Each structure stands twice: as structure tokens, then as C-alpha cells.
Amino acid sequence: MDSAKGLSSTRVWLRRLRGVRLFMTFRQFWITVVVVSLITIGRHVAGDGLVAIYFIAIGALGVLSTVMYHRWRARLARRLNAMSETGQQRTLVLLENAALRPALVTDLDLTVPKVPLRGPKESFRYPPDAARTGTWIMHGCAWLAGFMVLGVLSDMVRGAHVFVDGGTSWWEISALPLGFGAGALFMRWSVQQSRGVLEITDDTIAWLAPGRRPHVIRWTEVTEARLGEFPQSIRIRSHTARISASDALVDCGRAINLIATRLPPTIARRTS
Numbered sequence: 664m665d666s667a668k669g670l671s672s673t674r675v676w677l678r679r680l681r682g683v684r685l686f687m688t689f690r691q692f693w694i695t696v697v698v699v700s701l702i703t704i705g706r707h708v709a710g711d712g713l714v715a716i717y718f719i720a721i722g723a724l725g726v727l728s729t730v731m732y733h734r735w736r737a738r739l740a741r742r743l744n745a746m747s748e749t750g751q752q753r754t755l756v757l758l759e760n761a762a763l764r765p766a767l768v769t770d771l772d773l774t775v776p777k778v779p780l781r782g783p784k785e786s787f788r789y790p791p792d793a794a795r796t797g798t799w800i801m802h803g804c805a806w807l808a809g810f811m812v813l814g815v816l817s818d819m820v821r822g823a824h825v826f827v828d829g830g831t832s833w834w835e836i837s838a839l840p841l842g843f844g845a846g847a848l849f850m851r852w853s854v855q856q857s858r859g860v861l862e863i864t865d866d867t868i869a870w871l872a873p874g875r876r877p878h879v880i881r882w883t884e885v886t887e888a889r890l891g892e893f894p895q896s897i898r899i900r901s902h903t904a905r906i907s908a909s910d911a912l913v914d915c916g917r918a919i920n921l922i923a924t925r926l927p928p929t930i931a932r933r934t935s
Contacts, residue, residue, distance in 0.1 A: 764917040765923035801850035808843035
């Protein structure tokens, strides 16, 4: 099954698999805002049943997408397994940017060469949208926390119950401001994280984020690696450092393959 037809069919499946990604862009951010707004309005118009239908539909779509993904992967595995060694190697070269490649290699017990670097090192970043969207959310959480604190203080100063109903317990009053404040702090951390750079060389993997201590791990020092394919994710550990990245990383699939072909064969590696 080394014919041009077989490889062409494989490329079709690769394009489909690469399309399954989680990616927070401006467009997706505003779609989320619009959907939440419509659900809120619909709840007041049609009742709680609409909210239940929405979550059931989202759950069903999640299950359906997961089933479709694993069907595509199983079909690709069968095609790969039916090829000769030459055909398998040619196909694995096509898969160098696909996050599922390490799992296929493990499942089919294939021997693959190291994925070559494009230069002395390769760097991977999150898209600029990630930091900008995170900054918006951070400022929004901080504004809401401050607004609620001012509302509570105004009621206390005036001795009225305009912002907070009478009889409301103290923990209910403090829960929302504290929650939004914690959200703002978390988003501040997330924004810094989204401005970081994942650097891979033949000797080390490093995470460099502004204002933070660099995390550098030599391949010989790796003690555990978890490489997720759906959704894509990277988690590398040594005795002294930890490096992680989500599927929003640009070319995350290629980063996963660079890592997978440089890991020590003795470490506990898991793909999920």
C-alpha cells in the first residue's frame, strides 16, 4: 500500500486531524460572549429548560467529536499498519507536525528517526491573540471586583441596602469580589505565561517567560513526559523543573514530535 493513492488518502486524514484544535482567538472570544449573552436572554424568555438543552447539545457535540477523532485515528493506524516499512517511513515524515504521531508509533511499535530541527533550535510561541484576550479578561475581572467592593462600601456608609439585600450573609457578600479578584490574578499569571517561548534543541528543552525564572531541562534529566494528542498538551518534568504548554501553542503538534523523538527511552512517557 505504498502507492500514490494511499499517501494521498493519508494526507486527507491528516488535514482533518489537524483541524481538531482548541484555540482561543478574538473571534472565539467574541463568539463565547455572544453565546453566553443569548443563553442568558433565552433563560429569561424561555426558562431554565433552554439552558439544559444547550448544555445537553454541547455535551453531545463533545462526545461526537471525540468519537469521530478516534475513528479517524484508528483508520489512519490501519492504513499505516498495512504499509511496507518504506511506506510507513514516508508517511511518518508527513506526520512530523501531527500530535498523534507518537501515539501511533507506540501503538504500532514502529522505529522512527529523530525529527530534525529547523536550525540549531526551534522556538514555539502562543499567538498574540492569547495575551490580548487574557488581558481583556484580567481587566474585566478586576473592574467587576472593584465595582462590587465599592457597591458594598456605599451601602455600609449610607446604612442602606441598595447594592446588597438585607440579611445577606458576609460570606455571600465577599464571595463574588474575592472570586473575581482571584480570577484577575490568575489571568495576570496566564497572560505572562502566554508571552513565553518554548525552545527545543538537541540537548535541552526550555521555557522562557518574561519576568520569570527560565526553566531549562536537559533531555538526559527528564523523569516524566506526558504528550497529549486530543487535546494537544505538553508536560515535561525533571527533579528540579517542570515545563508545560497547551494546544494553543502555535505548531504544538510539531513541538510534541520534536520532544517525543528526543526523550530518553527509559523515562515514564505517556500519551493521552
